[in-house]
Amino acid sequence: MTGLHERHLAVSPDWLALYYRRPLELTHGEGRHVRDADGNRYLDFFGGILTTMTAHALPEVTKAVAEQAARMIHSSTLYLNRPMVELAERVATLSGIPDARVFFTTSGTEANDTALLLATAYRRSNQVLAMRNSYHGRSFSAVSITGNHAWSPTSLSPLQTLYVHGGVRSRGPYAELSDTRFIKACVADLEDLLGHTREAAALIAEPIQGVGGFTSPPDGLFAAFREVLDRHGILWISDEVQTGWGRTGDHFWGWQAHGEHGPPDILTFAKGIGNGMSIGGVVARAEVMNCLDSNSISTFGGSPVTMAAGLANLSYLLEHDLQGNARRVGGLLIERLRAIGARSSCVREVRGRGLMIGIELVKPGTDEAHPEAAAAVLEAAREGGLLLGKGGGHSTSVLRIAPPLSLTVAEAEEGAAILADALHAAV
Structure with a gap:
């Protein structure tokens, strides 16, 4: 446990959630990427909970x-x-x-x-x-x-x-x-x-x-x-x-x-x-x-x-017609993710539109939510250099994907590849 994590736990409510077994301290962002305090670089597919809409550190803003x-x-x-x-x-x-x-x-x-x-x-x-x-x-x-x-x-x-x-x-x-x-x-x-x-x-x-x-x-x-x-x-x-x-x-x-x-x-x-x-x-x-x-x-x-x-x-x-970019790049990304999901027994559904995409995970052979798998994929994706979100119903069994709307085709392909590896490694 890092010193900052210990300090966080000492002064924050127990119900204030943190992602990851080793929580990240994000210190820098640029475009669709962020860096943590250890200098690791990540492709950001969650944008501060759908908030970094255009890009990190957008010069105009x-x-x-x-x-x-x-x-x-x-x-x-x-x-x-x-x-x-x-x-x-x-x-x-x-x-x-x-x-x-x-x-x-x-x-x-x-x-x-x-x-x-x-x-x-x-x-x-x-x-x-x-x-x-x-x-x-x-x-x-x-x-x-x-x-x-x-x-x-x-x-x-x-x-x-x-x-x-x-x-x-x-x-x-x-x-x-x-x-x-x-x-x-x-x-x-x-x-x-x-x-x-x-x-x-x-x-x-x-x-x-x-x-x-x-x-x-x-x-x-x-x-x-x-x-x-x-x-x-x-x-x-x-x-x-x-x-x-x-x-x-x-x-x-x-x-x-x-x-x-x-x-x-x-x-x-x-x-x-x-x-x-x-x-x-x-x-x-x-x-x-x-x-x-x-x-x-x-x-x-x-x-x-x-x-x-x-x-x-x-x-x-x-x-910059970022709505159009969300439609074009998001359409490509969701098709890639559906192809990846079709190869996994844990993926029940890939859904969404534009750059607002959910991947619902279930226990293989059932329709039962699988929050443990979602947590494992989140960790594996982080290790691969990709940040995701979680959500879904009454259990956090859905991976939430919502990158900045300026996401490029190359970044969409990169993120999909990391996610494919994370699904394979985790479940």
Whole structure:
């Protein structure tokens, strides 16, 4: 155990998880690679939990941060803030929400908290619909709408949460149905649920479940849900903390795979927009955003430095068509991984879209989750020079792959080769 690891254990909560038997201290990053304190170099396929969206140490972002920090680091929302207004204008336009208003926070958890506050105040109801297997953050209210019990440490809640089926396509009672019948069954489940409850405030859903193992429903499910929600006046909150900014390749936002009836009422975002800086936020149409009748500010949300980083990062992403790169390179990578998975008795499924890919591991010959194998592959990949993530359902049996969106074809091939070796060595 290293000295830093011992110091970490002495002052940190027991529940603050670290990856690897010998935890890494990452000290440098450049492009799609990072280095640890011992000088080892790794290809980064997790990006600080889907947060390093464009590249490590992107010159355009570091320059914007340094220049803004030299002028002013902090002011709060009590004063006009040019970078905040400029980024809000761009996010409002990109969101697709008409007459949009934008409120910046410091994290995705806080963004989802704010969305819940808006929805419950607007609808005068504390009842919220959420998806089974979901994850929306670590705060008191966010864990109360989290359908993945491994990430929900308390049953106490300020909200009454009801869970809807549909976030996981290949497991559960509807897994054997066709996509069309799967959607119909999930809609019937929603209709039945609403027939036995008070009027709910909102449905909050990740278009692709992140911590849940990069699971997703068939395209169009949330559009079908929207027809039901609209009849009841229930708001739709799309949690885009992990799916936003073009990561899925096919779309800029995850909701657009379900967008036949237009954008969500509320959209939350975070992670990638800051490329490592602490930015989260909420977009909602003015009627919903302005429903609060009390004072509010944000001390750190929309800080000039983080907003400058977000502007530079977003500009780079759009100017270099990183969404298109995620579609092209991600498509190649997922096909490579499926070919690798077909040769392993432990790989149940390789799923995802763009540069958001999950590899679900099971015990050979069964459908039983295999978290021990996932942990072993994580270690073997690290030894080979590749960093991955983990997640999935109620056990961490899914390898999560989400590199920076500037990943090259050569790096995708390199990562797939390391992962193939790690699967062979570990399982």
